Amino acid sequence: MPQGGDSGILLTQVNKLIDWGRSASLWPATFGLACCAIEMMSASASRWDISRFGAEVFRASPRQADLMIVAGRLSVKMAPVLRRIYDQMPEPKWVIAMGACASCGGVFNNYAIVQGVDKVVPVDVYVPGCPPTPEMLLQGLNLLQEKIRKHQPPPPDPLKFAASRYLGSED
Amino acid sequence: MAENGTEGTQLAGARLLVTPVNPLAEATVALVREGFPEDVLDVVEHRGETTIIVRPERIVAIGQALRDAPALRYNYLADVTAVDWPEREPRYDVVYHLLALETRAVIRLKVRVGDEDTPDPELPSVTPVWPAADWFEREVYDLFGIRFAGHPNLTRIMMPTDWEGHPLRKDYPLTGFQLPEPHWGGQVPLDEALPAGTGQQTLRTTDGSEHPNRPVRKGEGEM
Numbered sequence: 001m002p003q004g005g006d007s008g009i010l011l012t013q014v015n016k017l018i019d020w021g022r023s024a025s026l027w028p029a030t031f032g033l034a035c036c037a038i039e040m041m042s043a044s045a046s047r048w049d050i051s052r053f054g055a056e057v058f059r060a061s062p063r064q065a066d067l068m069i070v071a072g073r074l075s076v077k078m079a080p081v082l083r084r085i086y087d088q089m090p091e092p093k094w095v096i097a098m099g100a101c102a103s104c105g106g107v108f109n110n111y112a113i114v115q116g117v118d119k120v121v122p123v124d125v126y127v128p129g130c131p132p133t134p135e136m137l138l139q140g141l142n143l144l145q146e147k148i149r150k151h152q153p154p155p156p157d158p159l160k161f162a163a164s165r166y167l168g169s170e171d
Numbered sequence: 172m173a174e175n176g177t178e179g180t181q182l183a184g185a186r187l188l189v190t191p192v193n194p195l196a197e198a199t200v201a202l203v204r205e206g207f208p209e210d211v212l213d214v215v216e217h218r219g220e221t222t223i224i225v226r227p228e229r230i231v232a233i234g235q236a237l238r239d240a241p242a243l244r245y246n247y248l249a250d251v252t253a254v255d256w257p258e259r260e261p262r263y264d265v266v267y268h269l270l271a272l273e274t275r276a277v278i279r280l281k282v283r284v285g286d287e288d289t290p291d292p293e294l295p296s297v298t299p300v301w302p303a304a305d306w307f308e309r310e311v312y313d314l315f316g317i318r319f320a321g322h323p324n325l326t327r328i329m330m331p332t333d334w335e336g337h338p339l340r341k342d343y344p345l346t347g348f349q350l351p352e353p354h355w356g357g358q359v360p361l362d363e364a365l366p367a368g369t370g371q372q373t374l375r376t377t378d379g380s381e382h383p384n385r386p387v388r389k390g391e392g393e394m
Contacts, residue, residue: 077331111338111347112330 016149022066022092023145024054029065029089031082033072036099036131040071043134050134053141062088067144068121069137073101074114083159086121094148096140097123100130122155192219195276199223199243206236212283222279227294230267230282234300237269243276245269248297251307253315257341260286263317265294284317296322314339 028050032040044050044058051057059065062085074082086095097117100106103126105115117123124147127140193199196216203223204211210233213224225233237245249268256262262285269278284292296319297304308319309328316337319325327334336343 077329110345 019149019151023148026053026055026067026094026141026144027065028055028058028067028069029060029062029085030058031068031070031072031085033070033074033078034101036071036102039129039131039134040069040098040137043137048134048138050138050141053138053145055141062086063090065089066092067094067096069096069098070102070117070121070123071098071131073099073106073108074117074120075112076114077112079114079120082117083120094124094144094154095121096125096127096137096144098127098129098137098140099132100128102126103128106130118155119158122157124155193221193276193278195243195271195274196221196278199237199245199276199278202236202240202243203233207233220277220279222281224281224283227265227282227284230280231295231297231300233280234267234269234297237278238300243271244273245271245276245278246301247272248301248303248307249277251297251304251311253311253317253339255315255339255341261292262286263292263315265311265317267297291316291318293318293320295320296325298322313337316340 030037030040042048044055055067062068066089068086068089070082086093095117097103101108101113102117103123105113107130109115114120125140125144127136129136132140200214200221200223203225204214207225207229210226210229211223212226215222215224237243247270249270250266251268252266254264254266256264261283263283265282265284267280267282269280270276282294284294286292294317296308298308298319298321305323306328308322309325311317312319312322312325313327313329314337326332330338338347
């Protein structure tokens, strides 16, 4: 067995195979909240066909999915539900924030809309647009696939930071 | 065919879709005035739409009369909503839109509530008359703070249950207030100099004064 940090040639190839497998078969759990969901549906329909890229089925159950596409504006009332669905997904999991509202609150800079879902879940890829065209979503998916294959580090979980603030430690 | 301004054109004789005028509006007003002579404060007719402004205490009785009147039968409550006029006393207008399904008659009832002494006004609920009022009144309570006596379940319906404040009042800032962390909400300040809660984006205040953050338009000079 190889010693030290280097896994050796054989395991590197196996890791590469695993990464390719993960990236090429990302099954989304839909979190279609608002208008972006329509474009997500278009992306999964025949013309733009997201299953060309491996997202063969949109699993209704988060326990069977590894990608969560948050499509649409997240309201303050819905935020705990989003977090719960995210927590129910098994590792490894990734999140795409689709659209302006999911990325940063979009046009809704007010009391009721969470200003970016990265306050609630860690986001890997942000897709801008209002709504993004299906091609933009597909590019976002491709970027995520490259990210997985290149082993780029995952984003920090926002709630872990919030919790530390909550428990009294100063920033 | 009724005249609708199309005579002599290619569309002459066609039936255009125009704002439906309620042919039973006068009968409705007459019925309400007759049954409740001291409770009708005003009747407004504008572009074919009739509004009857009544006293708040009598809204249930008037609603019931309109629902049960054999010729009119306003059995469909289309909406209950409210309008905040902060400079006016009484402050709120609660608006009821009624529809008669068999005759397609429409009428609007308005009720004025709320003043300096009662910031959270109360009004009888019309759920005994039209059960659809249940959620409409919950929405009005949630967003304006107007309570409905006799409502089966007067709780918040749109905002989270532990929310404080009534967002659709004109003095509730668009930014909201700094919310505790589990809410994950609140507005990003548009300008770093404005902390949340002061970047008010409604221009009206309850006492009619100029809002300090109101942008000065060109040519206004010193106001």
